[in-house]
Amino acid sequence: xxxxxxxxxxxxxxxxxxDEAQMRRLERCLRAAEGWLVGAVGHEEALDDERGExxxxxxxxxxx
Numbered sequence: 001x002x003x004x005x006x007x008x009x010x011x012x013x014x015x016x017x018x019d020e021a022q023m024r025r026l027e028r029c030l031r032a033a034e035g036w037l038v039g040a041v042g043h044e045e046a047l048d049d050e051r052g053e054x055x056x057x058x059x060x061x062x063x064x
Contacts, residue, residue, distance in 0.1 A: 002053045004030055010057045011064060025064060033059035 004027050008015040013022060033056045038044050046052035 001047060002030065002034070002056050006053075007057060007060055011061050026060070029060040029063040030056065032063060033057075 004023060005015045007026050007030050008018060008023070011026070013026065015023065018026075034047055036059055037046055037052060037056050041052070047056065
């Protein structure tokens with residue numbers, strides 16, 4: 001399962017030094033991307049698949 005820290009690394013944000021607003025924005029983008037992916041595929045198991053995680057990363061990056 002993709003975490004906010006994974007997403008931060010993917011988009012080039014050092015989560016250790018990021019402020020609360022940046023991390024909240026990443027968390028919102030991640031939740032929205034996961035929701036979109038589950039809606040598009042039709043089941044939550046897509047989030048546990050490597051391809052699903054990569055799709056969620058890419059979607060969240062575009063949102064942010």
